[in-house]
Amino acid sequence: MPNRREFLNTLMRGGILAALGLLSVSLVLRSRDKNSCSNGFACSSCGKSQGCSLPAALEARQTVWQLDPSKCIQCGRCATNCVMTPSAVKCTHAYAMCGYCDLCGGYLKPGTKTLDTAAEHQLCPTNALKRKFIEDPFFEYTVDEQLCIGCGKCVKGCSAFGNGSLQLQVRHDRCKNCNECSIARSCPSQAFSRVPANKPSLLKSFGKESLEEAGRKGELNA
Amino acid sequence: MKQKIFIITGLVLLVGVIAIMLADLFSSKKADKANPYDYKMGELRKTDITCNGYIEQLTIKPALEEIHAVACGSGDRIYVAGKNGLEIYQVNGKPDGNFRFEGVASCMALDKKGRIFIGMQDHVEVFDQLGKPCNKWKSISTESLLTCIALTDSYVYLADAGKKIVYRYDMNGRLINRIGEKDPQKNVPGFIIPSPYFDLGIGKKGELWVANTGRHSLEQFSSDGALNSAWGEASMSADGFCGCCNPSHFAFLSDGSFVTSEKGIERVKIYSPQGKYVCMVAPPSAFVEGTKGLDLAVDSKDRIIVLDPEKKQVRIFVKK
Amino acid sequence: MRRIKSIPAKGLKTPAGTTARTFILTFFSVLFSTAMAVRRFPKPEFETNYIQPSTQIPVPRAELLAYLDVFVLLVSLSIVTWLILKKRSRLWVFAMSVFSLAYFGFYREGCVCSIGAIQNVSLALFDNTFVLPLSVLLFFILPLVFTAFFGRTFCAAVCPFGAMQDFFAFKPQALSSRLNTVLGILPYLYLGLAVLFAATGTDFIICRYDPFVGIFRFNASFGMFLFSGILLLSGVFIARPYCRFLCPYGVLLNWTSRFSRRHLTITPKECIQCRLCEHSCPYDAIEVPVTSKSPESRPVRVRKMMILTVFVPFIVLVFGYAGSRMQDTLAGVDSRVKLAKEVMALSGKQDAGYGMQDAGYKMQDDSYEIKAYKASGKTESQVYSEASAVVKKFYIGGWLFGGFIGLAIALMIGGRIMPVYRTDYVTSKGRCFSCLRCVDYCPVKS
Ligand code: SF4
Ligand code: SF4
Ligand code: SF4
Ligand code: SF4
Numbered sequence: 001m002p003n004r005r006e007f008l009n010t011l012m013r014g015g016i017l018a019a020l021g022l023l024s025v026s027l028v029l030r031s032r033d034k035n036s037c038s039n040g041f042a043c044s045s046c047g048k049s050q051g052c053s054l055p056a057a058l059e060a061r062q063t064v065w066q067l068d069p070s071k072c073i074q075c076g077r078c079a080t081n082c083v084m085t086p087s088a089v090k091c092t093h094a095y096a097m098c099g100y101c102d103l104c105g106g107y108l109k110p111g112t113k114t115l116d117t118a119a120e121h122q123l124c125p126t127n128a129l130k131r132k133f134i135e136d137p138f139f140e141y142t143v144d145e146q147l148c149i150g151c152g153k154c155v156k157g158c159s160a161f162g163n164g165s166l167q168l169q170v171r172h173d174r175c176k177n178c179n180e181c182s183i184a185r186s187c188p189s190q191a192f193s194r195v196p197a198n199k200p201s202l203l204k205s206f207g208k209e210s211l212e213e214a215g216r217k218g219e220l221n222a
Numbered sequence: 223m224k225q226k227i228f229i230i231t232g233l234v235l236l237v238g239v240i241a242i243m244l245a246d247l248f249s250s251k252k253a254d255k256a257n258p259y260d261y262k263m264g265e266l267r268k269t270d271i272t273c274n275g276y277i278e279q280l281t282i283k284p285a286l287e288e289i290h291a292v293a294c295g296s297g298d299r300i301y302v303a304g305k306n307g308l309e310i311y312q313v314n315g316k317p318d319g320n321f322r323f324e325g326v327a328s329c330m331a332l333d334k335k336g337r338i339f340i341g342m343q344d345h346v347e348v349f350d351q352l353g354k355p356c357n358k359w360k361s362i363s364t365e366s367l368l369t370c371i372a373l374t375d376s377y378v379y380l381a382d383a384g385k386k387i388v389y390r391y392d393m394n395g396r397l398i399n400r401i402g403e404k405d406p407q408k409n410v411p412g413f414i415i416p417s418p419y420f421d422l423g424i425g426k427k428g429e430l431w432v433a434n435t436g437r438h439s440l441e442q443f444s445s446d447g448a449l450n451s452a453w454g455e456a457s458m459s460a461d462g463f464c465g466c467c468n469p470s471h472f473a474f475l476s477d478g479s480f481v482t483s484e485k486g487i488e489r490v491k492i493y494s495p496q497g498k499y500v501c502m503v504a505p506p507s508a509f510v511e512g513t514k515g516l517d518l519a520v521d522s523k524d525r526i527i528v529l530d531p532e533k534k535q536v537r538i539f540v541k542k
Numbered sequence: 543m544r545r546i547k548s549i550p551a552k553g554l555k556t557p558a559g560t561t562a563r564t565f566i567l568t569f570f571s572v573l574f575s576t577a578m579a580v581r582r583f584p585k586p587e588f589e590t591n592y593i594q595p596s597t598q599i600p601v602p603r604a605e606l607l608a609y610l611d612v613f614v615l616l617v618s619l620s621i622v623t624w625l626i627l628k629k630r631s632r633l634w635v636f637a638m639s640v641f642s643l644a645y646f647g648f649y650r651e652g653c654v655c656s657i658g659a660i661q662n663v664s665l666a667l668f669d670n671t672f673v674l675p676l677s678v679l680l681f682f683i684l685p686l687v688f689t690a691f692f693g694r695t696f697c698a699a700v701c702p703f704g705a706m707q708d709f710f711a712f713k714p715q716a717l718s719s720r721l722n723t724v725l726g727i728l729p730y731l732y733l734g735l736a737v738l739f740a741a742t743g744t745d746f747i748i749c750r751y752d753p754f755v756g757i758f759r760f761n762a763s764f765g766m767f768l769f770s771g772i773l774l775l776s777g778v779f780i781a782r783p784y785c786r787f788l789c790p791y792g793v794l795l796n797w798t799s800r801f802s803r804r805h806l807t808i809t810p811k812e813c814i815q816c817r818l819c820e821h822s823c824p825y826d827a828i829e830v831p832v833t834s835k836s837p838e839s840r841p842v843r844v845r846k847m848m849i850l851t852v853f854v855p856f857i858v859l860v861f862g863y864a865g866s867r868m869q870d871t872l873a874g875v876d877s878r879v880k881l882a883k884e885v886m887a888l889s890g891k892q893d894a895g896y897g898m899q900d901a902g903y904k905m906q907d908d909s910y911e912i913k914a915y916k917a918s919g920k921t922e923s924q925v926y927s928e929a930s931a932v933v934k935k936f937y938i939g940g941w942l943f944g945g946f947i948g949l950a951i952a953l954m955i956g957g958r959i960m961p962v963y964r965t966d967y968v969t970s971k972g973r974c975f976s977c978l979r980c981v982d983y984c985p986v987k988s
Contacts, residue, residue, distance in 0.1 A: 003427050011922040012801040013690050020683055027666050027674050062675045064602045073917050076257030084761055095594050099416020100586050101466035102434065103456055105486065110266050125259060135590045137414055137436065142595070151259035160263060160512065161465030161486035164419045173600035176651050176759060179658040180746035189914035190877075194672075201599045229778040235776030236783050240728070242769060247875060257910070386587070416586070480730045512917065514975045 026184035047151050063194035064203045065181040069167035071191035074152035078168055081152070081183045088175035089150035089168050091143045093127070094203050095167035100138035105161025107131055109140055119170065128164075135199075145171065164204070172200050224389070266458055266487050267506035275542055276526065282536040284309045285320075291330040291340075291517050292529040292536055293418050298521040302339055302529065302536055303327035308353070311536070313521070319530040321353025325329055329517075331371045331378075333393070339378065341368035346380070346395065354442075359395035369420040374428055377445065381432065383420035386413045388432055390445060401447040402432060410449045411437065419470035419485065419515065426478045435467035440480065440497070453497030460491065461499040473518040473526075481526055483516035490516065504528060591805050608677040611650060613932050615681065615700065618642060619688050623695040626806055630988075632978040639699035639708060647702035652755040656696070657703065657791040660733070661740035668741040685791075689798040693805035697785060697795065697975040704785050706754055710774050711781035714824030722826055723954055725787045730950040733790035734943045742935045744876040748790060774792065781824035785975065796972040806969060806976045810988035813966035820967065822983040827973040831965050838961050850956050858948040865944020866937055874934040881911050882929030885922055888912060 009151060067078070067089065078089040109123050122129065128147035143166075146218045158166040170181075184192030195202065249419045273289040282300065289304035298313040309320040329341040329457040335524065337356060344366040362368075367384035377398070378391040380529055388401040404412025413420070414436025429450075430443045439454035454469075455462045463469050465486035470484045478495035488509035492500040503526055509516070513532040520526055526539045576973075585594060618638065625634045646655065654662070659682035666674035686694035697704045717725075732748075739745045753770045756762025762770070777783045787791055799805065808819050808828070819828060838846075873879045888908070908916075915925065969980070 009801045010803075013798075013803060016798050016801065017682055017687065020686055023663070023667075024679055024683055027663070027679060028676070061673060062608055062677065063673065071914075071918070073910065073914045074261070075914070076259040077910075079259055083756070083759065092597060092599070094597050096585060098585070099436070099466060101416045102468045103438075105465050120564070123261070134592050135588060138586055138588065138592075140592075140595075153259050153261045156261040156263065162467075169599070171600055172602035175602070175631070177602065177653060178749065178755075179653045179655075179662065180749040184752070185745060185750065185877075188910040189918065199601050200602050203597065225715055228713055229717065232715065232776045232779030232783070235772050236725075236787065239753075239769065239773050239776065239783075240788075242772075246751075247747060248871060412584070511917070525952060 025033050038065040042120045062197040064170070064172055064177050064197045064200050065175065065184060065192055066170050066200060067168060067183075067187070067191040068202045068204075069155075069164075069169070069191075070191065070204050071189045072152070072155070072168055072187075073186050073189050074156040074168070076151055076153075077186050078183055079149045079151040083176065083178060083182050084174060086148075087150040087183075088170055088172075089156055090145050090148045090169070090171045090174075091150065091152070091166050092163045092203060093143050094167060094205065095115060095140075096203060097163050098141065099163050099165070100134065100140060101162055102137045102139060103161075104131070104139065104141060104158070106158030106166045108157075110157075123157050125149070125151060129154055137177070141166075167203055169201060169203060230313065248520060263511065266464075267511070275501045276539040277542050278508070278537055279525070279540040280315050280538040282311050282315045282538070283534065284536060286534075288326065289529060289531055289534055289536070290326065290328050290515065292519045292527055293330045293332055293338075293348070294519040294521045294527060295332045296336060298523065298525075300519070300521075300527060300536060300538075301330060301332065303330045303338075308338065308340070308349075308520065310351075315538075321349070321350075323347065323349070323353070323355075328368055329371045329381075331373045333373050334375065339371050339373065341371045341380065343367060344384075346378070346391075357395065359391075362389070367418055369418060370422050372422055372424050372430075375423055378380050379422055379424070379430060381420045381422045383415050383418045386415045386420070388413075388422060388430075388443070399445075399447060401430070401445075402441075403445050403447075404436075405441065408448060410447070414467070416467045417485075419467065421469070421471045423472055423474060425474055426476070431472070431480075433469050433472055435463075435469065438463040438467070438468060440472065440482075453493075458487065460489070461504060470514065471516060471518045473520045475520055475526075476522070481518055483518055485514040485516070488513045488516065490518070491528065504537075509533075543595065565822070582952050591963050603715075606677065612677050612680045612684070613740075614645060618645075618700050619684060619696060622699045623688060623692045626695050626698060626978060627692060627804065630810070630978060630981050632982050633857050635699045635976075635978050639705035642700050643702045643705040645702075646700070647706065647754070647758045652702070652752065652758045653749075654681055655676050655703070656685050656701070657789060658746065658752070660790055660794075661736055661746045661748055664737045664740040665743065665767055670741055686794060689795050689802060691803045693799045693971060693976050694795050694974065697792070698977050701785075702758070703754055703789070704782065706757075707774070707777045707782045707784060708977065710777045710822050712778045714781035715779050717780065717826055719826070726954065727947075727950060728787045729789055729793045730947055732788055733793045734946050738872065738936075738939045738943045739875065742876065742932060742939060744932075753784060756976060782975070786973070788795045788826060799974075800972045802971060805971050805983075806974065806978070808967055808969060808980045809984045809986045811986050813968075814986060815966070816985060817967070818985060819980040819983040822980040823969075823974075825973065825975060825977075826840050826978065827963060827970045827975070829962075829968050829970050831967060833965060834961070834963065843961070846959060848958075850952075854949070854952040854956070857952040858945045861948025861951070862941045862945035865940040865942070867940070868944070869933060869936045871939045872940055872943075873933045876929075876932050876936075877911075878925075878932050879929045881915060882925050884909060884911055885915060885925050889922060907979050937964065 079087050082088050107123060107129050109121055126147045126149055128144045128149075129141045130144055133141070134140050152168050155166045155168055158164055181192055231300065236439055258341035269273065282302070284302045284304070286302065286304040286309060288306050289302055291303045293301045295301055299318060300311040300313075301313070302309045306326070307320060307322040308327065308330075310318045312318045323340070325342040325347075327342055328342045331339045333339065336351050338345050338351070340349065344361045344363065346359040346368070347355060350356055362382065363385065365384045366382050368380055369383040370381035372379045376393065378393060380389045380391065382389065387403060390398045390401060394399060402410060402413050404410060409436075413432070413434050416436050419435060420433065422430065425431055425442070430445065432441050432443060434441050434452070437454075438456040439452045441452040442450045444450055456464070458464050463482070468484040468486065470485045472480050475481060475492070479500065480493040480495070480497070482493060483490045488511075489507050490503040492503060494500055509530065510532045513530060515529075515531050517529040518527065524541070528537045528539060530537055545940060555563070617690050618641065622635065625631055625638060646652075654677070659678050662674055662678045665672050685700070688695055699705060722851060736746075736748045739747050751769075753773045756766040757770055780786075813833070827907050
């Protein structure tokens with residue numbers, strides 16, 4: 001009797017281990033087929049048909065959360081729904097897109113005509129956006145990340161009235177990389193996705209193409 | 223006894239936890255709490271509906287993948303250009319031909335002979351009415367971004383938002399001079415073009431007008447580049463141009479009045495030839511929030527033709 | 543992607559232990575390398591020699607560190623297993639659980655854990671655009687492999703959730719075996735739902751209702767803290783409530799452990815029936831001897847067996863059908879289905895024709911979901927067809943989920959009616975967490 005029992009045990013154990021093995025192999029290999037990377041580790045973004053070094057390949061397989069500013073509608077949930085307070089999402093300034101406008105749609109409350117930097121004329125609820133005079137008529141705007149809470153108010157102003165150079169981004173020095181981002185769960189525009197950890201930004205630039213798309217085509221690796 | 227109380231307490235708490243989870247997971251209440259940081263754009267967009275003296279008479283839906291430019295030709299035919307092609311419509315909106323080309327048209331104008339001048343990012347291509355290429359100018363510079371083209375009888379004016387300058391060419395693509403460079407001596411302040419919208423137009427007396435969007439003004443230049451006059455002011459309310467940089471486009475009515483379009487608060491308005499606000503043609507509510515690039519044209523009957531790239535429509539407004 | 547300089551992000555707070563992250567990606571350089579690819583609008587021409595700052599993009603925690611986590615997991619599993627099976631020292635096991643709580647809990651802040659990895663694996667199985675990071679796969683596999691050989695040593699002192707609750711088991715009360723069985727169904731429900739929602743791409747509910755991650759991060763909403771508090775409080779009387787009556791990974795560990803090769807035994811030699819350990823287990827995982835006077839005759843056993851063979855498929859089918867009927871409720875959790883409902887309500891009210899003026903004003907009252915839908919340029923029918931695809935998945939999923947629960951219940955009933963005989967005090971291999979508390983009570987020493 002004990003012998004039969006033991007045999008059954010071994011059989012079941014073997015079955016479980018075999019199932020686990022099969023599962024892992026299929027999950028690892030399937031990515032290999034799809035992405036034709038010689039290392040067999042999916043780098044969905046790389047686009048190169050040649051392999052890369054093993055550490056790079058392993059790293060590329062890791063993912064982090066990022067939001068796509070071109071989908072974002074600035075609903076404010078990035079400020080309120082992150083597991084962190086203040087949020088790991090912050091306003092990021094793509095300077096290369098900025099018009100350095102005097103009448104900055106992201107900086108000033110609508111209807112403000114007097115161009116002073118008085119707090120009551122600033123759109124940002126925490127006055128995190130700083131304005132610096134460069135030369136007539138250009139002003140530089142910077143985000144103070146200590147103050148920014150990621151509410152997206154300035155982003156909305158900038159994309160409506162300016163160039164959209166102010167964009168929300170998950171800042172990965174603060175982000176905990178939750179297994180499921182709690183903002184992603186409630187983002188109305190499904191702007192959040194897992195992106196390869198070695199390309200953690202989805203900042204958009206002018207034109208319809210985002211940097212990410214350019215990256216996928218391999219141009220960044222040129 | 224004591225043990226029972228402990229067990230019951232533990233169980234009640236555990237069941238409580240599970241109840242919270244289930245209630246949260248399956249409740250159908252909307253996650254949409256009021257956004258404490260809302261930028262109430264709606265308030266801004268709500269203004270000025272009272273002065274709406276125009277109605278939308280006709281809507282054309284071009285088949286092009288993207289549309290960027292509209293122009294009016296002989297017989298008030300409507301030309302729409304965009305990605306990889308051009309479509310022509312009769313005055314009543316019936317299709318009247320189309321042709322395809324390579325590239326994204328960003329602006330368009332027609333000359334007296336009916337040739338179609340199309341600006342594509344950094345160069346100009348000329349087609350005849352059937353789409354036969356007549357001429358292809360060479361690229362101006364890699365940084366160029368042509369946003370407007372306008373023709374007089376003998377000159378072609380180009381607005382280059384990339385270089386932030388206006389060029390005067392002859393009909394064959396030879397550069398004659400540059401207009402609007404910053405020049406304190408001549409009292410020309412220079413163009414401030416913070417975003418890729420930069421329009422120009424030829425007024426009823428053949429004079430050149432340029433939208434200096436960063437200064438929220440329309441400036442009138444002579445063909446050699448002297449600044450003659452300017453008007454316009456920044457304001458969120460209807461009488462001025464909103465945001466950082468507007469108007470994004472403008473056109474002329476037959477009496478010399480200006481029709482202007484803006485982004486940010488999407489609206490089409492009319493100003494008198496002296497630059498006084500007259501009325502609203504299309505209020506913000508007529509457009510999808512975030513629409514940019516409302517190109518304008520006016521036909522001989524003063525119908526106002528608005529290109530709506532967001533809805534992919536050409537919308538024709540007439541006076542009530 | 544280029545890493546330009548190894549200068550620390552100026553002005554950015556660098557959390558402790560993340561010095562490896564201080565590389566900066568420079569948006570600027572990226573932009574120029576793609577100048578040809580994207581239609582770029584040049585910046586203003588400055589006359590002063592103003593230098594445009596570059597946009598700094600902090601790089602995530604160096605992801606190779608994720609493999610360090612896997613390594614730590616492997617090493618701690620090995621150590622704990624050795625401590626349990628060879629050293630048999632409760633004190634050392636306790637010390638290891640303090641370490642695990644500190645490392646996997648407070649330092650790694652919970653993510654990714656083996657429990658949550660169930661969902662990543664399920665999603666990867668059903669959605670082949672989802673790339674499963676190897677570290678996550680290993681987090682899922684390694685504890686199961688160890689369990690297959692040595693029992694639930696992972697639960698003893700590696701899982702930070704277990705460790706956390708273990709510290710709170712101040713006044714553990716013995717629950718009746720019936721209560722244990724009934725509550726024991728809950729983890730199957732949780733597992734079923736978690737896999738269902740993950741596989742359909744709806745949500746990761748294990749993470750959504752993770753009771754401890756807020757504590758690990760010292761950062762949670764009041765509601766989350768309350769939730770953790772209630773659970774920990776119930777754990778004062780019902781030891782390890784999450785592990786026993788909720789944990790979905792526990793289901794997998796339980797079944798794997800039942801077939802483990804070398805599970806912990808209470809006594810290192812022969813049990814002397816001293817009954818000293820009988821009440822030592824806070825988790826009701828000690829099986830007392832059953833020495834029935836009249837063992838059931840063979841025909842009786844065979845009859846029971848036959849009843850079960852008919853009964854199990856029947857229950858599975860009934861529950862499967864019930865599950866498929868729950869399709870709408872289950873699918874209602876999905877945001878795509880929620881959106882479709884909203885869009886439908888919206889279009890039901892709207893008139894055809896021009897009406898844009900009105901619609902323009904109504905937009906202010908719309909939810910953000912509707913605003914986002916309008917901004918995305920999706921058509922109404924697209925939204926509906928997306929939703930109907932999800933609902934279809936939930937129909938099949940509902941059958942599978944229901945069937946799974948039916949099977950669990952049937953097996954549980956079967957386990958209760960089939961006779962057991964044992965002469966010694968033994969640990970229940972499925973339920974025992976190998977915490978070693980009972981070992982200290984056993985007078986027999988090796
Ligand atoms: S939750 Fe989504 S839509 Fe809302 S602000 Fe964040 S990214 Fe934008
Ligand atoms: S307005 Fe909001 S998103 Fe913008 S800088 Fe201020 S806090 Fe950050
Ligand atoms: S992954 Fe977590 S920490 Fe990061 S943004 Fe999302 S909720 Fe915040
Ligand atoms: S080791 Fe002993 S006390 Fe600990 S869970 Fe197992 S049976 Fe219970």
